[in-house]
Amino acid sequence: MNKIRISAVAYTNTKAFIYGLEHAPIIDKIDLSLDIPSDCAAKVINGQVDIGLMPVAAIPLVPNANIVADYCIGSDGGVNSVFIFSSVPAAEIKTLKLDAHSRTSNNLAKVLLKFYWKQQVEFTTDQSAETDAIVLIGDRTFGKKEDYAYAYDMGEEWKNLTGLPFMYAAWVANKEIDQSFKAELNAALKFGLDHRKEVLESLPVTPNFDLEDYLYHKLQFEVTPDRKKAMELFLRYIEQL
Numbered sequence: 001m002n003k004i005r006i007s008a009v010a011y012t013n014t015k016a017f018i019y020g021l022e023h024a025p026i027i028d029k030i031d032l033s034l035d036i037p038s039d040c041a042a043k044v045i046n047g048q049v050d051i052g053l054m055p056v057a058a059i060p061l062v063p064n065a066n067i068v069a070d071y072c073i074g075s076d077g078g079v080n081s082v083f084i085f086s087s088v089p090a091a092e093i094k095t096l097k098l099d100a101h102s103r104t105s106n107n108l109a110k111v112l113l114k115f116y117w118k119q120q121v122e123f124t125t126d127q128s129a130e131t132d133a134i135v136l137i138g139d140r141t142f143g144k145k146e147d148y149a150y151a152y153d154m155g156e157e158w159k160n161l162t163g164l165p166f167m168y169a170a171w172v173a174n175k176e177i178d179q180s181f182k183a184e185l186n187a188a189l190k191f192g193l194d195h196r197k198e199v200l201e202s203l204p205v206t207p208n209f210d211l212e213d214y215l216y217h218k219l220q221f222e223v224t225p226d227r228k229k230a231m232e233l234f235l236r237y238i239e240q241l
Contacts, residue, residue, distance in 0.1 A: 004029060007053070009035060009040055009053055009073075014073065016196050019191075023192070038102060044172060051171060056104050059172055066172065066177075069186055069223070072167050075219060077156050081138055084133050086150040088149070091117055093113060097126070097134040099135040100125065106123075110241050111237040115237060133150075165230055167223070189221075
C-alpha cells in the first residue's frame, strides 16, 4: 500500500497533532514531513504531499481541495502567537513587513488594516526594510510582546471585527481521501490532543510565555460551524484586497 504523504507545521501549536500522528497506528500508513506553513502549503498545491496542515488562505490554490479532518489550528479571540508588532498605533501604520512563513497571517494583517483600521498600507517582504510594523507568527513571537510599543493579537482583532472565531490552518487534501483513513486521522489527532500533558512536559521552558495556557486555552482545535463560517468570510475578504 502506498503511504499517504502528510506535511505538518513544526510549531508548538501543532506539537499535540504531531504527537498523535507519531504515537497512533496511523504512523505506519503515512510519510510525515515537518515544514513551515508556506512550504506546507506549497507541497499540497504542487502535489508533493497528499495532505497538509496548511494555512487557510492558500486553500483556494489547491486543486480538488477538501478538508479531511475535524481538527484545525484555531482560536476564539486572542491566540498569543499571531501578531502585528508595531512602533505606532494601528491607525497610524503606513508600512508593514510581511512574514515569509505564512500566507494566512499576512492576509489577515492586510484584511484587518483595510477593513478594520481603514488604513492604506505599503507592504514589503524585504526583511531588511525599516517599517512601522511587522507580521510575526508562531514560536518566534513567544515572550516578544514586551519588545514592541504595540502588539496586536490578530485572533483578538479578527473577533473584534467579525464577532467570529478564526481558523488559521486546516488539514487539507488535494484529492479524495478514503473515509476509513479520515477516521484514523481524526483518531490520531484526538489522541495527541488528549496527551497535551506529555507534550507540555517535552517542551523547553519559554521565558515570559505560558505554554500551558497557550496549548489548553488560547489555541482551539475543533473545526466548528462558526470556524468554517469565519474561514469563508476571511476568503471573501481576501478577494477584496
